[in-house]
Amino acid sequence: MDDKPSLKSITLKNLTSFLMLLTLIVLVLLAVNFRSISIKIVEDKALAISEVVKAGITAHMKGGIMDHRDYFLNEIGSLTLVNDVSIVRSHEVNAQFGKGRHFEKEIDHITKQAFESKQPVFLIKDIQLQPYMRAIVPFIASSKGELNCLQCHQVEEGTVLGALDLKMDLTEYRATTIKLLLAIGIITTLFIVLIIANNFRTIQRYIQEPLHRLIKQGEEAYYSNIPINTNLYECKEFEEVAQEINHFTKDVLQTKSIIEKKNVQLAELALEIEGAHKETVFTMGVIEEHRSQETKNHTIRVTKYSHLLGQGAGLSEEDIDLLTTAAPLHDIGKLGIPDTILLKPGTLSDQEFTVMKTHTTIGYNMLSHSKGETLQAATIIAHQHHERWDGSGYPQGLVGEDIHIFARIIALVDVYDALSTKRIYKKAWSQEETLTHIQQESGQHFDPQLVDILISCRNKLTRIKQKYHE
Ligand SMILES: [Fe+2]
Ligand SMILES: [Fe+2]
Incomplete structure (x- = not known):
């Protein structure tokens, strides 16, 4: 009998495993979602920077101060979240203006992907010591809008002129994600402890204590013929059990009394x-x-x-x-x-x-x-x-x-x-x-x-x- 677990230990075991599993699922879902949101924010930032760079370079071009654009790109590179900035020029632009100078990169296979698709390409490396995102945003020649590329570039409409190659820092976003998950983990653990403590209190007050009282009063009802006071029980179920015990004890005591009388008669006989x-x-x-x-x-x-x-x-x-x-x-x-x-x-x-x-x-x-x-x-x-x-x-x-x-x-x-x-x-x-x-x-x-x-x-x-x- 002593080897059997108590009501509290069964509750602790079941509730802890259930709540831990629930917390784990919530944390995984939060981590996945928060990562996606963070990455989307950084992607949007990369696109915004690329717009600024595109406008800046065009302005330098129009102003005939292309030889001063390094100052501009240098400032862009020092922005928060930007680790590195480079320009990649297409073969058409190189053919017209010659090869660029600083801040310029050769076309690699990722840049080629952006050139071919004419869409931004994002390469995310967040599972490593220094997490970063590489964003390749292609610049497309267009005669529409205020920036009429075809005024200077001798290319057809829609030709890829080049791309901005940005290396964005993800350290801060990853750290924020970890901090958030940690905070949620701690709060959830506190909640689990509170839930278990509250359960223990409920078990103690509404099950264990009334049960012990019922056993004690049940014995008194039998040995001293004092019926159990059913008003002492807060729960309906225990009140019903107490009433049943009273009925049962009354019957047993009556039968016992009859048997005792019969035994005396039998002994006399x-x-x-x-x-x-x-x-x-x-x-x-x-x-x-x-x-x-x-x-x-x-x-x-x-x-x-x-x-x-x-x-x-x-x-x-x-x-x-x-x-x-x-x-x-x-x-x-x-x-x-x-x-x-x-x-x-x-x-x-x-x-x-x-x-x-x-x-x-x-x-x-x-x-x-x-x-x-x-x-x-x-x-x-x-x-x-x-x-x-x-x-x-x-x-x-x-x-x-x-x-x-x-x-x-x-x-x-x-x-x-x-x-x-x-x-x-x-x-x-x-x-x-x-x-x-x-x-x-x-x-x-x-x-x-x-x-x-x-x-x-x-x-x-x-x-x-x-x-x-x-
Ligand atoms: Fe004899
Ligand atoms: Fe005799």
């Missing part, structure tokens, strides 16, 4: 469902407890003891919750054992005991269809709570930590409660007797670590037993 679920599971355990004619409150004590051991074993809050919710179902499989065996007061025969042991797999089959976390935990507990640490348990003969921690805990607290409470076939053992027996079974029937935790919790075990007595 979820708690209710969870409570009902736990109650149902517990009731199933109590039903089984009644059917098996278990000691009163066996289910709740086993649940409380397992909570204690779960904490001691360092289980997470979620796992302890799962364990205690599922614990009441550890003997649910007994619902599938016939009364004659389940409720038999005396010792079971081997065959009866084999049937009795199937309550683990019956429990597993009753619960394993469930995808719910609680019943999955209950499935494991129902299936494995008669496994023994040394592998001599049933139904799978699992060893050590292959037995799920939930089942290891239930196995321990189930036996603890059975021994420490009265049964049809035995009296209640004291806590000392019970713990001594369990200690002896540590590493054989029970997980030794859990046995240590159980023993360390003896006082809490007593309090639970007193609270939920038989």
Whole structure:
């Protein structure tokens, strides 16, 4: 995002290249035009000088003072803009009067061009250090007007008598052109700078500042529920955007409020469902407890003891919750054992005991269809709570930590409660007797670590037993 150009830099780039190109075109057009105008002025001056020279020479001729014309031509040569002045005489004039003296040149190819065309020829050399223009203006014999050439010259009307060869200085005109272009260039550059500065100011004031304000106020509108003050925006477009944001924010906040209320309702409902679920599971355990004619409150004590051991074993809050919710179902499989065996007061025969042991797999089959976390935990507990640490348990003969921690805990607290409470076939053992027996079974029937935790919790075990007595 940081690599992207800002609005100002895009404007600067586009505007500068456009205006520079425009300036260049204007300067080229001006240069071309100004050159043409300058050259035309110098050409006109050359023609005017040629008229004066023609009249001057004729006057000298008429006055019979041709030998003094050098003074005259010398003065012409010293005029501003005139670098050099020469006369070129035609062969006819040379034939009549002989060759001239000073200020006279031979006919060259450019002069010849003027003689043949009978028109002035201008040769411009302005792309060099000393710029100049050579102007060859032919003099044509004419009997018309005040200067009747044919009075002196024995030639036909329209014959070229000669030409004036002027070398005009273009330095000043070229310098003026350059100065003018320079001035226009500087003024245009200043204008470009002013235009860009003005654009920057406009962007800053009418786009960037309102945009930042809009973002800030848009956030406030959402988090503090303060609508954007649309009057703060000078442009119609920003005012419309601000209004749209206000409408949108209002809708979003209303929807958010509805969703929040629904979420609270859903959370309450979820708690209710969870409570009902736990109650149902517990009731199933109590039903089984009644059917098996278990000691009163066996289910709740086993649940409380397992909570204690779960904490001691360092289980997470979620796992302890799962364990205690599922614990009441550890003997649910007994619902599938016939009364004659389940409720038999005396010792079971081997065959009866084999049937009795199937309550683990019956429990597993009753619960394993469930995808719910609680019943999955209950499935494991129902299936494995008669496994023994040394592998001599049933139904799978699992060893050590292959037995799920939930089942290891239930196995321990189930036996603890059975021994420490009265049964049809035995009296209640004291806590000392019970713990001594369990200690002896540590590493054989029970997980030794859990046995240590159980023993360390003896006082809490007593309090639970007193609270939920038989
Ligand atoms: Fe059992
Ligand atoms: Fe039990």
